[in-house]
Amino acid sequence: MSKKILTVDDSASIRQMVTFTLKQAGYDVVEAEDGVEGLAKAKSETPHLIITDLNMPNMNGIDMIKSVRQESSHKFTPILMLTTESDDSKKSEGKQAGATGWIVKPFNPEQLLKVIAKVLPA
Amino acid sequence: MNINSKELKDWGTIPMLSNKLKNLKDFIISKFNIHSFVPEEKGEHLLWPLRIIIILVMCLTLKYTLTLPLSALLVIISFIIALLLVNDFLLIKYSSSEKQLARVSTLTQTHRKSTRILSDQTNNVANEMETAIQGIIGQFMTIAGQTASQSGTILNTVKAAETVTVENENFKTEEFVQSIEGMLNEIIQMLVWISDSMIEVADDIDLLKKKGKAIDDAIGEIDFISKQTELLALNAAIEAARAGEHGRGFMVVADEVRKLAHTSSNFNERIQIELTGINEGLSRSHEKIAEVVNKDLTPLLLSKNKIQMFINNLFLQKETILELLESAATESQNTSQNIFNIVQELQFQDRLKQQLEHIADPLVEIATEMDVIFEHFDKRHQKMTPDLEFLKEVGSRYTMQTERDLHANHLSEFKEKPEEISNAVAAVNNTISKDEDDDCLFDSPPQPPKNKKTCDDNIELF
Numbered sequence: 001m002s003k004k005i006l007t008v009d010d011s012a013s014i015r016q017m018v019t020f021t022l023k024q025a026g027y028d029v030v031e032a033e034d035g036v037e038g039l040a041k042a043k044s045e046t047p048h049l050i051i052t053d054l055n056m057p058n059m060n061g062i063d064m065i066k067s068v069r070q071e072s073s074h075k076f077t078p079i080l081m082l083t084t085e086s087d088d089s090k091k092s093e094g095k096q097a098g099a100t101g102w103i104v105k106p107f108n109p110e111q112l113l114k115v116i117a118k119v120l121p122a
Numbered sequence: 123m124n125i126n127s128k129e130l131k132d133w134g135t136i137p138m139l140s141n142k143l144k145n146l147k148d149f150i151i152s153k154f155n156i157h158s159f160v161p162e163e164k165g166e167h168l169l170w171p172l173r174i175i176i177i178l179v180m181c182l183t184l185k186y187t188l189t190l191p192l193s194a195l196l197v198i199i200s201f202i203i204a205l206l207l208v209n210d211f212l213l214i215k216y217s218s219s220e221k222q223l224a225r226v227s228t229l230t231q232t233h234r235k236s237t238r239i240l241s242d243q244t245n246n247v248a249n250e251m252e253t254a255i256q257g258i259i260g261q262f263m264t265i266a267g268q269t270a271s272q273s274g275t276i277l278n279t280v281k282a283a284e285t286v287t288v289e290n291e292n293f294k295t296e297e298f299v300q301s302i303e304g305m306l307n308e309i310i311q312m313l314v315w316i317s318d319s320m321i322e323v324a325d326d327i328d329l330l331k332k333k334g335k336a337i338d339d340a341i342g343e344i345d346f347i348s349k350q351t352e353l354l355a356l357n358a359a360i361e362a363a364r365a366g367e368h369g370r371g372f373m374v375v376a377d378e379v380r381k382l383a384h385t386s387s388n389f390n391e392r393i394q395i396e397l398t399g400i401n402e403g404l405s406r407s408h409e410k411i412a413e414v415v416n417k418d419l420t421p422l423l424l425s426k427n428k429i430q431m432f433i434n435n436l437f438l439q440k441e442t443i444l445e446l447l448e449s450a451a452t453e454s455q456n457t458s459q460n461i462f463n464i465v466q467e468l469q470f471q472d473r474l475k476q477q478l479e480h481i482a483d484p485l486v487e488i489a490t491e492m493d494v495i496f497e498h499f500d501k502r503h504q505k506m507t508p509d510l511e512f513l514k515e516v517g518s519r520y521t522m523q524t525e526r527d528l529h530a531n532h533l534s535e536f537k538e539k540p541e542e543i544s545n546a547v548a549a550v551n552n553t554i555s556k557d558e559d560d561d562c563l564f565d566s567p568p569q570p571p572k573n574k575k576t577c578d579d580n581i582e583l584f
Contacts, residue, residue, distance in 0.1 A: 011472045013255045017465050020263050024270075055476070084473055106469030109462040 003120060004028040006047035008038030008064065009082070010056040014105070018051060018082070021109040022116075035059025035067075042068045047077070049120050054083035054090065062097045069098040078119040082107060177202055227496070227503035232512055234492035239516070239532045241485035243525060248478040250524075255471040266461050273454040280447050283440055299437045306426050313422065317415060324411045327404050334401045341394050348387040355380030 005027050007018040012033075019029045030045045032038035034056040042050060042064075050068065054061040061081055068074045078100040086104045094102055100119050103112065181195050190198075286298040293301070358376035362369035496504065517529045 011252070011475065013252050013259060014469065014472050016256055016259050017469065020259065020266070021462070021465065024266060084476060105472060106466050108466050110459075 002026050002028050003048040006030045006050045008032040008052040025113050035064035038064050039067050050079045051082050054085045065097040227499045227506045230492050230496045232508035234489050237485045237489040241482040244478050244482040248475040262461050269454050269457045276447050276451045299433050310426050320411045320415045327408045331404050345390045348383045351383035
C-alpha cells in the first residue's frame with residue numbers, strides 16, 4: 001500500500017507541483033489550501049507525512065503544526081515546512097512547534113523525494 | 123495626524139482652518155508625493171498697482187467734482203485702502219484654503235480609487251500568472267506521463283529484442299543465432315554425406331549391373347542346355363520309337379526329359395525377363411544417382427554462407443537497435459530530469475505572487491486610509507469628482523482589455539457626473555483600440571476578408 005502525504009499550500013501551482021512530484025514517485029496525495037483545511041484533512045485523512053507552507057490565510061503553517069501535534073495520531077508524523085521563508089528565527093519557531101524539517105522554495109523535486117524517503121519510514 | 127468631522131466643524135476661525143488644511147495638504151503631499159497637483163496662484167502681484175491707479179482716479183474725480191478738501195480725500199483714500207487690505211487678507215486666505223481643500227478632496231477621491239485599481243491590477247497579474255503556470259505544469263505532467271510510458275515501451279522492446287520464443291520456449295537472441303548456425307552446418311554436412319554415399323551407391327549399382335550381365339550369360343548357357351536337352355529328348359524319343367515295344371519305357375523317360383527341358387526353358391525365359399527389368403531399374407537408379415552425385419554443392423554452400431552472413435548482420439543490427447533503444451531510454455530519463463528542473467524553475471511564480479501580494483496589500487491599506495481621510499471632508503467636498511484627466515492618463519497605459527475592463531469597472535462607481543466618467547472610459551478605450559487593430563473581433567456583421575485576411579483565434583494575416 002502506498003503512503004499518503006498531505007500537502008498544504010495556498011498556492012495552487014505549488015500544490016500542483018508537489019502533487020505531481022509525489023504521484024510520480026508513487027505516493028498518494030491529499031491537498032489542502034490553508035492551515036484550517038490542512039488540520040481538518042490531517043484528522044480525517046490520517047496522512048503518513050505532512051508538507052506545509054508557512055504563510056497562509058486563515059491559519060499559518062506553524063499554528064497548524066501546533067494543532068496537528070496535539071492530535072495523538074500525529075505525535076510522531078513527520079511534518080516538513082516548504083516555504084519561501086529562510087529566516088533562522090522562523091525556522092527555530094517551526095522546530096519548536098514540532099516541524100521535522102524545513103525546505104526553502106523553490107524546491108528540487110528529487111531533493112524533496114530524498115528528504116521524504118529519509119523521514120518517512122518504509 | 124488624527125482629524126475627525128467634529129474637529130472640522132469646530133474649526134471656527136480662518137487662520138485655524140488654513141493651518142489645519144496646510145497640515146493636511148503637507149501630510150497627503152508627503153505621503154503620496156503629489157507636489158505636481160498643487161495649483162500655483164499666478165497674477166496676484168499685478169492686482170495692487172491697478173487698484174491704486176483706480177483709487178487715485180476716483181479721488182481726483184471726487185476732488186474736482188465735489189471740491190472736497192485734501193484732508194478728507196486722504197481720509198477716504200486711507201479708509202478704502204484699509205478696507206481693501208482687510209478684504210484681500212480674508213479673501214486670499216479663504217480662497218487659498220478653499221482651493222487647497224477642493225484639490226485635496228479631489229486627490230483623495232482620485233487616489234483612493236487609483237490605488238484600489240492598482241491593487242486589483244496587481245492581483246490580476248498574480249492570478250493570471252498562477253493560472254498560466256498551472257496550465258504549463260499540466261502540460262509538463264502530460265509530457266512526463268508520455269515519457270514514462272515511452273520508457274516502459276522501450277524497456278519492453280529491449281526485453282523482446284533479447285529473446286526469441288520458439289514453441290513456447292524462450293531463447294536468448296545470441297544463443298538462437300548460434301543455434302541456427304549449428305543447424306545450417308549440420309544440414310550441409312548431411313548433404314555432403316548423402317552425396318558421398320550416393321557415389322558409393324552408384325559404384326554398387328555398377329557392380330550389380332556387371333553381376334547381372336554374368337547372370338544373363340549364365341541364363342544363356344542354361345537356355346542352351348535346355349535346348350540341347352530338348353533335342354536329346356527328341357532324339358531319344360525317335361530312338362525309342364524305333365525300338366518298338368522295348369523302347370516304350372524309354373519313350374516315357376524321353377518325353378519327361380523333353381517336358382523338363384521345356385519347363386526349364388520357360389523358367390529361364392521368366393528369369394531373363396525379370397533380370398532385364400532389374401537391369402533397367404538399376405540403370406535408371408544409376409542415372410538418378412549420377413545426377414545427384416554430379417550436382418554441384420557450391421551454390422548451396424554459398425547460400426549457407428549468405429544465410430550465415432544475413433543472420434550475423436541481423437544480430438549486429440539487433441545490437442545496434444538495442445544501443446539506440448538504450449540511448450532512447452537515457453533520453454527519456456533526461457527528459458524526466460529536465461521536467462523536474464522545469465518544475466523547480468517554475469516556482470518563481472510562487473515567489474513573484476507573494477511579492478505582488480506584498481505590493482497589492484499595502485495599496486489596499488493606503489486606499490483604506492484615504493477612505494478615512496475622504497470621510498472627514500464635508501458633503502460638499504465629498505461630491506467632488508476624481509481627477510478624470512489623471513485617471514484617463516492611468517487608463518491609457520493599459521494595453522489589454524481585461525485591464526481596461528477592470529479600470530472602467532472602478533470608474534463606473536462614480537454616479538455624480540456619469541457623462542464625464544463615460545467620456546473618460548471611452549477615451550481610454552479609444553486610445554487603446556487604435557493600438558489593437560489586430561484584434562480578431564468584429565463590431566458589425568463580419569466582413570469577407572480582404573487580401574486573404576484570415577482570423578483564427580490569435581492569428582490574423584493581412
